[in-house]
Amino acid sequence: MKNVAVVAVGGNALTAQGQDGTAEDIENNAATMASAVSSIVDQGWRVVVVHGNGPQVGSLAIQQETEGSLVPPQPLYSLNAMTQGQLGSVLVRAINEVQGAGTAISVVSHMCVDQNDPAFVSPSKPIGPFFTASQVATLARDRNWTMEEDAGRGFRRVVPSPQPGEFLEASAVAALLDVGKVVLAAGGGGIALEHTDDGRYLGVDAVIDKDSAAARLASSLEAEALLLLTGVDAVAVDFGTPSQRTISRMSVHDAERHLSDGQFPPGSMGPKIRAAANFVQESSGTAVITSPQLLMDALKPDSNVGTHIVPSTMMSSV
Numbered sequence: 001m002k003n004v005a006v007v008a009v010g011g012n013a014l015t016a017q018g019q020d021g022t023a024e025d026i027e028n029n030a031a032t033m034a035s036a037v038s039s040i041v042d043q044g045w046r047v048v049v050v051h052g053n054g055p056q057v058g059s060l061a062i063q064q065e066t067e068g069s070l071v072p073p074q075p076l077y078s079l080n081a082m083t084q085g086q087l088g089s090v091l092v093r094a095i096n097e098v099q100g101a102g103t104a105i106s107v108v109s110h111m112c113v114d115q116n117d118p119a120f121v122s123p124s125k126p127i128g129p130f131f132t133a134s135q136v137a138t139l140a141r142d143r144n145w146t147m148e149e150d151a152g153r154g155f156r157r158v159v160p161s162p163q164p165g166e167f168l169e170a171s172a173v174a175a176l177l178d179v180g181k182v183v184l185a186a187g188g189g190g191i192a193l194e195h196t197d198d199g200r201y202l203g204v205d206a207v208i209d210k211d212s213a214a215a216r217l218a219s220s221l222e223a224e225a226l227l228l229l230t231g232v233d234a235v236a237v238d239f240g241t242p243s244q245r246t247i248s249r250m251s252v253h254d255a256e257r258h259l260s261d262g263q264f265p266p267g268s269m270g271p272k273i274r275a276a277a278n279f280v281q282e283s284s285g286t287a288v289i290t291s292p293q294l295l296m297d298a299l300k301p302d303s304n305v306g307t308h309i310v311p312s313t314m315m316s317s318v
Helices: 023-041 054-066 076-099 133-143 170-178 210-221 252-260 270-282 292-298
Strands: 004-009 046-051 104-106 110-112 125-131 146-149 155-159 182-184 191-195 201-203 225-229 235-237 245-247 249-251 286-290 307-310
Touching (some): 004 023, 023 046, 023 292, 046 076, 046 170, 046 210, 076 182, 125 133, 170 210, 210 225, 225 270, 252 307, 270 286, 270 307
Parallel strands (some): 110 191, 225 286, 249 307
Antiparallel strands (some): 146 155, 191 201
């Protein structure tokens, strides 16, 4: 679709590290995201926003399990639906404050996954708050959690994160874009579903990576741009070493090579690089990884702002 940009916003951008995740925290952070999104809406782009929900769905799961003696806890796929509603509402209100009432709309979204995906035997998606190394053994034993270190920032619970398949609401999103709406869709990666042989759609306990979901949605819509927002202005290789360097343009071939070399950890930049490369391979669109503050500049023609993932035929290896 012409002039369509899919923008992926991390759940960590809505509940930042060190914040408690209060309603006020989330609303203040949403206002920053709304400003970034509005900067490209004002330039004539039709925008779909895909938000993550890792911190929020993990915290909600703790609330559910803690109160299990009073009311039955709900499954993870239901918690994904709850956080879609919560964060979708916050972001819709924030965007409408800038663009005008009724501009933005949130679509409760579902994404089919394969129950044979290896992610179900190797959980990798961090959710919820950070914990210290001294807490890991107790949490793993008492709550039956799988715990992993998250990019050197502490330890978090990890859950299955299968690859997204069919996005069930793609036609509805396209229709809303056609009438000028800013659409919130595939929140939290979409509610994971299994499409059974007898035609039913059953909820699956998993949290789909929002960058992978955004790439799938962007491909479904034949979007011109996929924008993956993060806490840095551009991607760097050899991060944290004396040879660290920023890359403004990266071919799909080099993206694959860097992923194989372990340059981009699974819990950090890895999913963004993978999602961007997949989108570029499946479409004729542009994929950019950058910070919210540089979103508008990153979309300018021939921009070198952020990191642009491009077809391998467009450049030599770096």
